[in-house]
Amino acid sequence: MTVRRSAALLAASAVLCVAAAPASFAAPTPTPSAPALPAGLYGKGDPTYDGVWRQSLALLAQDTVGVKPAAKAVDWLTGQQCDSGGFPSYRADAAKACDAKLPLDSNATAAAVQALAALGGQDATVKKTVGWLKSVQNEDGGWGYNPGGASDANSTSIVIGALAAAGEKPDAVKSKGGKTPYDSLLTFAKPCGGKDAGAFVYQQKSPGMIADSTAAAVLAAQGKGLVVTAGTKDAKGTVCEKATTVEGAGHNGAAYLAAALAKTGHLNTPPMPGATDPAEKPDFGNTADAVVALSAQGLTDEAKKPLEWLQKNAPAWARETGPAAYAQLVLAAHATGADPKSFGGADLVSGLNATGPAPEKPAADEKKDKDKKDSDGSGMGLWWIVGAFFAASVGAGFLLSGRRKNRQR
Structure with a gap:
């Protein structure tokens, strides 16, 4: 689940006067010169809209494969936290208190929780951040991209993963109205039999990029975050069934993804607004997230074809796009048991490491070689x-x- 710098999320954020740059798209503002970027930050692109996000994914992916990140990379991430406990998408001067007008970002905050919880030694930061997430829970049990915004499937899903990573029980985290995150998540599930049967929409009145929100929700339905391994085989296969529980809705979401991937092995993304080429393009990021979701759901056979497509086509995308893209592929490899150091002939771990400060400890197999x-x-x-x-x-x-x-x- 890479929650999820999709075009839909970008549009929704713009309405709230904050934008989120998709992992697979270039930032909409000029890239600053390299010396202007923080030394501990991963990636060379403008971090305004995704600095905390891409840093969190990079650290989480490194930890998943046994790499100990550089201390200054972890320090940069923790230094982004505001006094309230929440994280913005990025703040340039961490020495100053967060500006009251700086929008806090539930997605970046939840990703940071998952990374810092995995790394360990950050209990106080994680606890404070979880406290902030609970404080901005909506009445319906979910979360919006920014505090006060309407709940959406993506934000609610990644916060569920953050709560689980921090040792919380998501179904016990209730809003003032007595609703749980799962109550909210179920409202985004489409019934069987109609258009997009079994999928999760971004919001009911704003469907967004449905594969994106569906992949996120499938993991959340299992109470899982961004790092997963293959689940027990789903005995229901890919049949959409009437669902009254979040687990049933999660199964239906995975069935939707399996059908969407069956023909070509990859998802597509529509052209960006103003693009001269009207043709759809392969969506590498959401395909990787779908592979993670299918594997976690126990639909490992259905995950094979898109995994093979990623191995053949996605390394070049990661080299062009940067740390978050590398991280998505590392997490997809981990979920399916593939080797991230030999992913279609590419070493994703080395590629990821090269986008930021040199790690303190190499991956386990590298240490064995040494x-x-x-x-x-x-x-x-x-x-x-x-x-x-x-x-x-x-x-x-x-x-x-x-x-x-x-x-x-």
């Missing part, structure tokens, strides 16, 4: 020298290689 190199015949260790001297002295006609057995990567 340990092996330090101890085997590729280095002149003490035992190599002793063994060679011994062999030469007794004229045995062979050298001790000193190599240990190859370790499985």
Whole structure:
């Protein structure tokens, strides 16, 4: 679930005087020169609309594959938090208190919670942030993109994932009106039999990019965040059934995604407003999110074709787009058991690491390789020298290689 810098979310945010740049689209303002960007920030593009978002996804993806991020990268993220506990999309001067007019961003805040909870050692920050999220819960049990905005499926879904990551029980988090996040989420589910059967819309009166909100809601229906592994096989398959529970609606949402992906293996996105080319384009980000959702739902067979499409086509997209895109692919690989270091021939982990400050600790298999190199015949260790001297002295006609057995990567 990459909640979700879609065109629909961008439009909704603009109404509220704040925009959110899609992960798969260029920022709508000029990119500042590299020296103007914070040293701990991932990516080189303008962070105004997605700084906290892309940083959170980068850190979360690194943690998922065993990479310990640079301390200054984590410090940059925690430094974005306002005194209230919420996070804006980005604030340039973290040394100053947040401007009262600076809109806080529930999506960025919830992503930050998931990243910081996964990294550990940030309990106070996470607790304060969760407190803020609870304080801005709408009467219907959900959340809008900004406090006070109408609830939407994307924002409600990623906050559910944040609550779960922080050790909360989402179904026990009730609004002043006594509604839970799941009460709100169910209102966005489309019934079976009609148009977009089983999908989750962004909002009832503003459907948005339906695959985007559906992938988010499928994970939330299971009480899961952005990092998942393959779930138990869904015995219902891809049949849409009347749903009265959020779990049933989640199944229907996954069935919708499976059908949308079955023909080509990828989702499409409509042209941006003002685009000269009216043709739809492949939607890499939402396809990756759909793979995560299908895998979590236990529809692993249905996830295979889009995963293969991503492996063939998406690495180039990630190189062009930046850290959030790399993170989406890493999370898709993790959800399906694919190797993010050999994803269609691309090393997503190295690619992600290269977009920000050098991590403090490499991935586990990289560390194993280093340990092996330090101890085997590729280095002149003490035992190599002793063994060679011994062999030469007794004229045995062979050298001790000193190599240990190859370790499985």
